[in-house]
Amino acid sequence: MQCGDWVVGKWTGEPFQVERPLGTGANGEVYLVRTRRGLAAVKVCPNASDIALEWAVLERLHRVSGTFPKPMWIDDHGPSAFFYVMEWIPGTPLSQAAARLTGHAAAAVVRGIAEGLAELHAAGYAFCDLKPDNIVIAGDPPHVRFVDAGGVTPFGRSVRQFTPYYDRAFWGLGTRRAEPSYDVTALALVIVICLGGLAPPVSLTGQTPAQRQSWLRRGIRRWPEGVRPLLEQALAGRMDARQFAAAWCRQAAARPARPGPRVPTAPGHPTASRGRPAVAGASASVAAGRGPGAGRKRGRDWTEWLMWISLIGALTSTACAWLTSLGWLR
Numbered sequence: 001m002q003c004g005d006w007v008v009g010k011w012t013g014e015p016f017q018v019e020r021p022l023g024t025g026a027n028g029e030v031y032l033v034r035t036r037r038g039l040a041a042v043k044v045c046p047n048a049s050d051i052a053l054e055w056a057v058l059e060r061l062h063r064v065s066g067t068f069p070k071p072m073w074i075d076d077h078g079p080s081a082f083f084y085v086m087e088w089i090p091g092t093p094l095s096q097a098a099a100r101l102t103g104h105a106a107a108a109v110v111r112g113i114a115e116g117l118a119e120l121h122a123a124g125y126a127f128c129d130l131k132p133d134n135i136v137i138a139g140d141p142p143h144v145r146f147v148d149a150g151g152v153t154p155f156g157r158s159v160r161q162f163t164p165y166y167d168r169a170f171w172g173l174g175t176r177r178a179e180p181s182y183d184v185t186a187l188a189l190v191i192v193i194c195l196g197g198l199a200p201p202v203s204l205t206g207q208t209p210a211q212r213q214s215w216l217r218r219g220i221r222r223w224p225e226g227v228r229p230l231l232e233q234a235l236a237g238r239m240d241a242r243q244f245a246a247a248w249c250r251q252a253a254a255r256p257a258r259p260g261p262r263v264p265t266a267p268g269h270p271t272a273s274r275g276r277p278a279v280a281g282a283s284a285s286v287a288a289g290r291g292p293g294a295g296r297k298r299g300r301d302w303t304e305w306l307m308w309i310s311l312i313g314a315l316t317s318t319a320c321a322w323l324t325s326l327g328w329l330r
């Protein structure tokens with residue numbers, strides 16, 4: 001769809017005009033559109049069954065939770081443009097907002113995510129694709145909303161969609177089964193990676209789960225001591241979303257938790273990818289995307305400067321020694 005295009009639904013006859021793209025994912029494209037009922041978001045996909053499945057999930061969730069966008073109508077436009085129209089959630093994805101959050105604001109975001117998850121869990125569903133791009137900080141006062149219901153799955157089934165860095169099986173921390181603990185582990189990963197300002201090195205994908213876990217533990221050690229056991233317990237899925245939210249807020253009230261100074265990470269940004277395994281435990285197929293730390297500037301630290309100064313000093317003294325021995329310098 002192009003900006004300015006008019007689309008008229010084949011079945012509903014409802015028209016809308018495309019304003020601008022909102023995002024692209026492995027599943028489809030999302031646009032901001034102007035409808036007869038005001039601004040809305042449209043998700044377009046070439047696959048009718050993906051759109052029908054997401055629509056059905058959004059409709060069910062709407063009855064039990066206000067965290068996901070409100071569904072409006074579903075339709076199609078030609079043979080390869082299946083779409084549904086939903087509430088537009090204006091705001092900033094956590095992937096972009098994280099770096100600017102203060103300790104108290106970060107704690108409020110964690111509580112908002114945990115409460116959204118608790119509401120979903122009470123209805124018998126797991127989010128399964130909780131990641132910073134799917135968490136939007138919206139409204140005034142700012143509050144947490146979720147987008148992308150494509151991965152939401154009833155408890156007990158296999159996880160259908162996941163993003164490796166936020167998937168507990170990638171870290172060797174559990175199975176790909178839809179249950180509350182799957183989402184709680186993802187929340188702990190969002191905190192350690194995204195709120196912690198870390199960019200997992202690309203090399204992690206070639207490492208064993210034990211090596212990945214030791215990278216994660218280094219990330220946890222950057223947080224104040226008081227919150228480390230909490231993060232460990234959540235990573236292991238040993239608490240539910242509400243218990244975690246309450247414990248995190250108690251910590252934040254005592255002392256707002258943010259990690260220490262950023263540690264240098266391996267160069268290059270990881271490719272966020274999404275797997276769509278047919279069965280739990282199958283490996284992920286890869287689609288290009290943005291990594292958790294993508295878009296951030298990486299500053300040089302003082303050790304890097306020291307290394308360059310020593311190197312230039314060594315080169316200068318070697319050059320002087322050669323010139324003196326050749327008699328070109330007295």
Ligand SMILES: Nc1ncnc2c1ncn2[C@@H]1O[C@H](COP(=O)(O)OP(=O)(O)OP(=O)(O)O)[C@@H](O)[C@H]1O
Binds near residue numbers: 024043086089149150
């Ligand atoms: N209702 C909405 N309001 C505002 N922005 C939205 C809305 N729905 C989706 N977006 C934006 O569009 C992006 C892509 O949408 P979505 O995640 O549904 O697509 P996807 O193909 O399932 O993506 P992914 O592969 O990342 O899971 C989101 O990350 C978000 O920034």
